[in-house]
Amino acid sequence: MAAAIERDEMLTVFGRCTVEYEGRAASHLGPGDRLVVLKPDGTALVHTDEGQKPVNWQPPGCSHEVRLADGAVRIESRRTGPDEELTVAFERIEQVSTFDVTDRRDLSLQGTEEDLRQRILETPDLVEEGFTPLATERETPAGAVDVYGRDRDGRTVVVELKRKRVGPDAVGQLDRYVEALERDLHANAEIRGILISPSVTERARNLLAEKGLEFVSVGPPE
Amino acid sequence: MAAAIERDEMLTVFGRCTVEYEGRAASHLGPGDRLVVLKPDGTALVHTDEGQKPVNWQPPGCSHEVRLADGAVRIESRRTGPDEELTVAFERIEQVSTFDVTDRRDLSLQGTEEDLRQRILETPDLVEEGFTPLATERETPAGAVDVYGRDRDGRTVVVELKRKRVGPDAVGQLDRYVEALERDLHANAEIRGILISPSVTERARNLLAEKGLEFVSVGPPE
DNA sequence: TTGTCGATCTCGCAT
């Protein structure tokens, strides 16, 4: 096992173990059968038989160590900044495998917020007739605005994009940008804020109304 | 492999494969060496040599199918509501392992927001001298308030808790609760909003000032 | 390093 880590191989260990973690938080996990994966980039994963997320883990950049104490295997994975330590103590090991892996990680993904932005820029009328995009990621004191532009009457428009149905948080985000711009441009001219997503929840709709913001239903292409 | 899935065992497959996904979004991943994990609860994970998150996945509740097409193994994992499908097509398999797993998933975790709440309830003076908690998770039209109480002068106080340093989003959250309560109680009496976390970012601090909200630095115990 | 925000977020809980 230690040799496999040394060789920068991927290592999987299955067996009965306990897990301790201390770092940004702290946790204890009693004995059980789990799959442990150590990656050459310093990632550690502890998976139970349920759930998509590991029950315990360590992020990339950690250094893994395998020790033998009282005839039992312990895996210790550490990092600094923030200081964190994960310890997996096996009482029984069913299987160990190692793989020599190199992967060109060329995932192509569609249906993202970026795709929605492209769609809006190609067809600005989806926002409303006469809308003219002027910039994306335009900086404000409150953060970057997804799409910044003008309506047919020359009024400034702030557009916030979300790829899926949104709740109150997205409205808060849009509101921050609008308020920051009103402050920044100290323009008395009203700035319009438009939320674009497939749909909104009831609370989000109410919040939009309270804040005087607008909603247009558009989703990512396809 | 199919038999292992039938028996509700955990299955790991390592080999060279391509991956297609279509559902909430859609993705394509070219050939490469990956570790595929199929869990008895219907979770599928595709891990490369890097990163803590799987490059592709399927959530719990999916049904896995293993097919042989042109002498090549294909794993298909489907679910409905939303409809999603993940396909892993192997061109070479290095190793297959199965495990019979049952795990009582009894993780104990410290350092959470809940721990911070307990700390505040035990020592309300950490908020400020004379603060009296009246309720947790108090409902408002904008959602549940973490801690709801009164200050020494009898003014209503809304407390929002965060276990770590926070940004603008947490301020927006607190502001929504305060505004909802002011509306709900249609009280002319001002309602105080206090954000409690170890620290805040600059923008968050500015937002707090703009909204007339307050900040107190407290973190989870230890 | 820190800040900010998207994510096929996941997960748990309540309605």
Add this chain to the structure above:
DNA sequence: ATGCGAGGTCGACAA
């Protein structure tokens, strides 16, 4: 099923 918020969120990108 949907809504809402926490998370050791992770990951990417910018300052």
